[in-house]
Amino acid sequence: xxxxxxxxxxxxxxxxxxxxxxxxxxxxxxxxxxxxxxxxxxxxxxxxxxxxxxxxxxxxxxxxxxxxxxxxxxxxxxxxxxxxxxxxxxxxxxxxxxxxxxxxxxxxxxxxxxxxxxxxxxxxxxxxxxxxxxxxxxxxxxxxxxxxxxxxxxxxxxxxxxxxxxxxxxxxxxxxxxxxxxxxxxxxxxxxxxxxxxxxxxxxxxxxxxxxxxxxxxxxxxxxxxxxxxxxxxxxxxxxxxxxxxxxxxxxxxxxxxx
Amino acid sequence: xxxxxxxxxxxxxxxxxxxxxxxxxxxxxxxxxxxxxxxxxxxxxxxxxxxxxxxxxxxxxxxxxxxxxxxxxxxxxxxxxxxxxxxxxxxxxxxxxxxxxxxxxxxxxxxxxxxxxxxxxxxxxxxxxxxxxxxxxxxxxxxxxxxxxxxxxxxxxxxxxxxxxxxxxxxxxxxxxxxxxxxxxxxxxxxxxxxxxxxxxxxxxxxxxxxxxxxxxxxxxxxxxxxxxxxxxxxxxxxxxxxxxxxxxxxxxxxxxxxxxxxxx
Numbered sequence: 001x002x003x004x005x006x007x008x009x010x011x012x013x014x015x016x017x018x019x020x021x022x023x024x025x026x027x028x029x030x031x032x033x034x035x036x037x038x039x040x041x042x043x044x045x046x047x048x049x050x051x052x053x054x055x056x057x058x059x060x061x062x063x064x065x066x067x068x069x070x071x072x073x074x075x076x077x078x079x080x081x082x083x084x085x086x087x088x089x090x091x092x093x094x095x096x097x098x099x100x101x102x103x104x105x106x107x108x109x110x111x112x113x114x115x116x117x118x119x120x121x122x123x124x125x126x127x128x129x130x131x132x133x134x135x136x137x138x139x140x141x142x143x144x145x146x147x148x149x150x151x152x153x154x155x156x157x158x159x160x161x162x163x164x165x166x167x168x169x170x171x172x173x174x175x176x177x178x179x180x181x182x183x184x185x186x187x188x189x190x191x192x193x194x195x196x197x198x199x200x201x202x203x204x205x206x207x208x209x210x211x212x213x214x215x216x217x218x219x220x221x222x223x224x225x226x227x228x229x230x231x232x233x234x235x236x237x238x239x240x241x242x243x244x245x246x247x248x249x250x251x252x253x254x255x256x257x258x259x
Numbered sequence: 260x261x262x263x264x265x266x267x268x269x270x271x272x273x274x275x276x277x278x279x280x281x282x283x284x285x286x287x288x289x290x291x292x293x294x295x296x297x298x299x300x301x302x303x304x305x306x307x308x309x310x311x312x313x314x315x316x317x318x319x320x321x322x323x324x325x326x327x328x329x330x331x332x333x334x335x336x337x338x339x340x341x342x343x344x345x346x347x348x349x350x351x352x353x354x355x356x357x358x359x360x361x362x363x364x365x366x367x368x369x370x371x372x373x374x375x376x377x378x379x380x381x382x383x384x385x386x387x388x389x390x391x392x393x394x395x396x397x398x399x400x401x402x403x404x405x406x407x408x409x410x411x412x413x414x415x416x417x418x419x420x421x422x423x424x425x426x427x428x429x430x431x432x433x434x435x436x437x438x439x440x441x442x443x444x445x446x447x448x449x450x451x452x453x454x455x456x457x458x459x460x461x462x463x464x465x466x467x468x469x470x471x472x473x474x475x476x477x478x479x480x481x482x483x484x485x486x487x488x489x490x491x492x493x494x495x496x497x498x499x500x501x502x503x504x505x506x507x508x509x510x511x512x513x514x515x516x517x518x519x520x521x522x523x524x
Binding site for chain 1: 263265266268269270272273275276277278279280281283284287330333334337338340341347349350351353354356357358359360361362363364365366367368369371373374375378403406407456460461463464466467470471481484485488489494497498501504505508512
């Protein structure tokens with residue numbers, strides 16, 4: 001039992017060490033990640049004084065929120081379409097749906113780059129937004145589909161028998177039932193978008209940048225403690241997001257259990 | 260057909276972002292750098308340089324997957340034995356929400372010549388080692404990044420396992436090892452496969468790690484695709500490599516079977 005405790009403790013230690021290492025040195029006045037001189041908040045001041053960086057943060061947020069909202073809407077429609085599809089089409093549709101989840105990132109990035117170039121879409125905000133929507137849709141579908149499958153089809157029959165039209169069935173029966181799945185899908189899409197580097201790197205062009213791409217180009221120039229400060233802020237933001245996500249899903253499942 | 264009209268955006272997505280990109284990649288792989296139709300890219304791919312790179316990529320991806328599995332399986336198993344296991348699981352998942360590049364960046368500090376790891380080596384008497392820009396650091400950081408995606412499906416598979424099967428096996432006189440080998444592992448094989456799939460394929464395209472951590476010493480297929488598309492602008496060659504990545508992906512999918520993705524839930 002002792003060995004197993006030790007093993008788990010070690011895994012958790014290794015898992016969190018790099019993150020706390022970054023946070024610890026973000027308060028270092030020395031300017032390096034190996035010798036802690038004295039406590040300072042200068043790097044945080046740097047981050048908040050860096051207008052370019054703040055604009056990039058804003059862009060990243062806009063892209064994430066817009067792409068995950070649109071991906072959620074399209075994903076809901078897709079999941080319902082797959083749910084209603086005839087049996088032999090269902091498997092084909094699911095396979096097509098999952099292609100982008102299992103493809104290597106560089107392949108997605110490269111093929112989207114070709115696509116946007118051919119379609120004459122200028123690389124920048126639009127191309128990044130479109131690709132984020134594109135790679136988020138399948139995960140939304142996968143989060144919603146199990147909810148649809150566990151829904152009893154008699155619910156829909158009952159609604160139809162009672163005179164509901166297609167629109168009523170969708171908004172009064174199906175959507176309320178799959179709401180937890182929709183939330184889960186939205187949050188997954190949000191994290192996919194915030195986390196993505198490889199695909200964005202391919203389709204971002206010169207003028208436009210997201211946080212991941214910016215961190216990459218800064219990290220390639222070596223260590224700068226404002227990146228540490230930025231990562232501390234992002235880590236805190238992530239924590240808030242996780243808590244919000246759990247509160248929402250918890251509440252949704254409690255509500256679902258009562259009804 | 261009118262029944263499916265509401266899903267037009269979804270059909271458009273399948274057409275434009277799933278089917279069209281695959282066709283475009285294949286189409287572009289038949290054009291040389293001057294834009295003439297030719298098979299020269301495929302010829303180049305079958306030269307020793309690219310073949311060695313392919314073998315290397317697969318070897319690294321295999322190493323990363325194997326190391327992840329070896330560490331993840333015991334972790335997942337021990338996690339199912341803890342109290343508050345959902346909380347511990349959440350703590351395993353939490354680091355995946357930290358941007359991948361920040362984690363890679365952290366290792367630039369940790370593995371640096373004066374970093375924490377070398378300081379530790381110094382105190383226990385091993386002495387300073389070159390850690391950054393080595394194969395070891397590349398594999399270590401990749402395993403670090405992917406391990407939650409391996410733990411999660413295995414954990415889910417272990418949770419689904421009926422505990423009375425283990426009791427039965429023990430009652431019938433099987434040792435702990437035999438129980439693991441003959442009962443637990445075969446019954447959680449689906450989770451293992453899902454985990455391997457979630458690690459192997461992405462590890463083929465870690466060009467940012469090869470650049471940041473391995474200092475261009477490790478060139479994988481992913482790095483080559485990035486190089487051809489964004490640096491040398493030889494899209495045809497990049498597309499050809501992408502075609503082979505696609506074939507590899509299809510092969511792995513066939514090998515590990517098509518299943519529901521329990522990843523990142």
